[in-house]
Amino acid sequence: DQQVKQNSPSLSVQEGRISILNCDYTNSMFDYFLWYKKYPAEGPTFLISISSIKDKNEDGRFTVFLNKSAKHLSLHIVPSQPGDSAVYFCAALRTRRALTFGSGTRLQVQP
Amino acid sequence: DTEVTQTPKHLVMGMTNKKSLKCEQHMGHRAMYWYKQKAKKPPELMFVYSYEKLSINESVPSRFSPECPNSSLLNLHLHALQPEDSALYLCASSQDWTGGLNYGYTFGSGTRLTVV
Numbered sequence: 001d002q003q004v005k006q007n008s009p010s011l012s013v014q015e016g017r018i019s020i021l022n023c024d025y026t027n028s029m030f031d032y033f034l035w036y037k038k039y040p041a042e043g044p045t046f047l048i049s050i051s052s053i054k055d056k057n058e059d060g061r062f063t064v065f066l067n068k069s070a071k072h073l074s075l076h077i078v079p080s081q082p083g084d085s086a087v088y089f090c091a092a093l094r095t096r097r098a099l100t101f102g103s104g105t106r107l108q109v110q111p
Numbered sequence: 112d113t114e115v116t117q118t119p120k121h122l123v124m125g126m127t128n129k130k131s132l133k134c135e136q137h138m139g140h141r142a143m144y145w146y147k148q149k150a151k152k153p154p155e156l157m158f159v160y161s162y163e164k165l166s167i168n169e170s171v172p173s174r175f176s177p178e179c180p181n182s183s184l185l186n187l188h189l190h191a192l193q194p195e196d197s198a199l200y201l202c203a204s205s206q207d208w209t210g211g212l213n214y215g216y217t218f219g220s221g222t223r224l225t226v227v
Contacts, residue, residue: 034215036215036218041220041221041223042220042221043115043117043201043203043218043219043220043221044154044201044216044218045218046215046216046217049215089153089154096166097167098144098156098159098167099144099154099156099203099216100156101153101154101155102153103152103153104151104153
């Protein structure tokens with residue numbers, strides 16, 4: 001039972017444009033949602049998180065939106081840069097449980 | 112020090128070997144985790160240690176044996192593995208059991224394990 005889903009395995013965007021990565025979840029008990037970025041041969045790097053009681057969190061070029069009624073969240077990257085090219089994992093967290101990851105979306109930002 | 116250090120980075124072992132993976136952090140984090148990641152798949156949780164005690168074992172086969180000797184160190188002992196156990200093994204830590212949400216988990220770079 002995959003509780004966190006990223007239905008787009010890949011996304012290609014032009015440099016300077018907006019990248020939108022989507023994530024859906026099924027468990028309404030999740031308390032927090034996080035986005036991680038992963039380069040090959042490296043561990044995931046934390047990007048941004050959002051509490052389940054909020055609907056938006058912004059950090060520089062990265063903004064995460066949460067729609068609880070739709071059980072959907074998205075990560076917006078504006079403007080996209082070639083260095084943003086990586087695999088992005090959506091993850092969810094419940095109190096006293098470990099992170100549950102989505103399957104990832106490979107973002108390619110074209111110069 | 113804001114890193115999680117994993118050694119070795121690469122490991123090739125036979126099915127009859129015994130080896131250990133090591134993970135170390137000096138951030139004062141009290142929760143540590145082992146994840147396994149196969150190619151093109153998300154990381155999957157194996158074990159969680161909270162305050163040096165095993166809190167979660169996600170039905171991992173006994174050929175994987177975790178150990179937390181102290182609050183900074185986490186080991187994963189491997190014995191009689193199968194070729195399908197070949198994967199990237201990731202260690203992570205967090206401030207506490209709820210994850211230290213402002214910063215998320217800190218992951219190491221992983222150990223690429225190949226079982227032959």
